[in-house]
Amino acid sequence: MRRFVLPGLIAAAAVALLALLTFGVSNNADSSSIDSQVARGQFPAAPNAHQALPVLGSSNKGNLAEFHGKVVVLNVFASWCPPCRAEAPLLAKEQQMLARHDATLVGVTYKDLSSATEQFAHQYHITYPVLRDVTGSFAQSFGVDGVPETFVINRKGQIQALNRSQLTAQWLDKTVPPILAEKS
Amino acid sequence: MSRRLIVAVVALATALAPVASAGAAQQPRASYMRIVEDVMCVVCHEPLEVAQSPEAFQEREFIRQEIGEGKTRQQIEHDLVVQLGPAVLARPPAHGVNLLVYIIPPVVLVLGISLVALFIPRWRRRAREAAAGEPAPSAATLDAADAKRLNEDLGRFA
Numbered sequence: 001m002r003r004f005v006l007p008g009l010i011a012a013a014a015v016a017l018l019a020l021l022t023f024g025v026s027n028n029a030d031s032s033s034i035d036s037q038v039a040r041g042q043f044p045a046a047p048n049a050h051q052a053l054p055v056l057g058s059s060n061k062g063n064l065a066e067f068h069g070k071v072v073v074l075n076v077f078a079s080w081c082p083p084c085r086a087e088a089p090l091l092a093k094e095q096q097m098l099a100r101h102d103a104t105l106v107g108v109t110y111k112d113l114s115s116a117t118e119q120f121a122h123q124y125h126i127t128y129p130v131l132r133d134v135t136g137s138f139a140q141s142f143g144v145d146g147v148p149e150t151f152v153i154n155r156k157g158q159i160q161a162l163n164r165s166q167l168t169a170q171w172l173d174k175t176v177p178p179i180l181a182e183k184s
Numbered sequence: 185m186s187r188r189l190i191v192a193v194v195a196l197a198t199a200l201a202p203v204a205s206a207g208a209a210q211q212p213r214a215s216y217m218r219i220v221e222d223v224m225c226v227v228c229h230e231p232l233e234v235a236q237s238p239e240a241f242q243e244r245e246f247i248r249q250e251i252g253e254g255k256t257r258q259q260i261e262h263d264l265v266v267q268l269g270p271a272v273l274a275r276p277p278a279h280g281v282n283l284l285v286y287i288i289p290p291v292v293l294v295l296g297i298s299l300v301a302l303f304i305p306r307w308r309r310r311a312r313e314a315a316a317g318e319p320a321p322s323a324a325t326l327d328a329a330d331a332k333r334l335n336e337d338l339g340r341f342a
Binding site: 006009013020023078079080081082111112113114115116134135136 | 227284
């Protein structure tokens with residue numbers, strides 16, 4: 001019996017380390033699953049739609065579920081990110097078009113100070129709601145590992161298109177109108 | 185008597201008032217260098233004191249502003265957590281899963297020391313027993329031919 005003490009302890013330590021490793025890996029969302037599902041046309045439901053996030057410039061909290069029934073262009077950005085600054089005027093213009101079609105842009109800030117985001121929003125005339133993902137868990141559930149990233153969520157609350165780099169007018173013009181045209 | 189007591193209390197309070205206010209005023213001013221040592225750049229995952237990302241510059245500016253507003257180190261670190269989440273702290277708060285960071289190393293150390301303390305005497309005892317069980321090599325075990333060759337070899341070195 002005593003001869004099994006040392007191997008038992010070593011085995012227990014190995015199992016504990018493996019459990020820690022599994023926990024760590026599972027905490028890092030894999031972006032490839034969302035991307036591949038969208039590519040196959042199996043549109044996944046937007047994750048964490050009910051997660052309440054602070055609304056920029058307000059003491060209120062908001063979540064993605066509030067926009068259910070609308071097409072939502074979800075843009076994850078940060079004020080310190082040059083590509084986000086580059087695409088900001090494009091998004092401000094896109095919001096004007098979306099507002100006419102029962103749709104909206106929703107910004108989600110990622111690892112950003114609220115004062116810096118407010119300055120950014122003022123500078124680029126952002127009028128759409130901006131949610132603050134303080135811990136980064138909301139963005140992680142979308143597989144975000146950098147900014148900017150953009151997800152187009154249809155009226156059923158499913159991710160129908162995504163772009164994990166800086167947006168272009170061509171991509172928006174090609175992607176968003178067909179989704180707007182779909183009925184819920 | 186009671187008037188004297190009241191006068192004494194008032195006099196004491198008056199005398200101690202500057203000391204008390206000085207004590208309040210002497211609340212340690214937050215040190216910029218001490219804070220950036222304990223804070224991470226949440227984007228590049230480097231200590232803020234060495235991080236060079238645009239986000240790190242924003243964090244440093246935020247800390248300078250808060251120091252300028254007279255906030256303490258604890259208040260500034262709290263504000264940073266509110267703004268950027270607990271990942272901004274170099275040392276994670278000791279609750280939840282983060283507790284493992286503080287529990288596992290000492291537990292592993294104690295286990296390691298216990299194992300060494302437990303098994304080294306056993307291993308040494310076994311080694312001694314094994315050594316005691318082996319026959320001591322001696323010239324008596326040499327046969328005549330080997331003894332003769334040994335003597336010849338030793339003679340050449342003499």
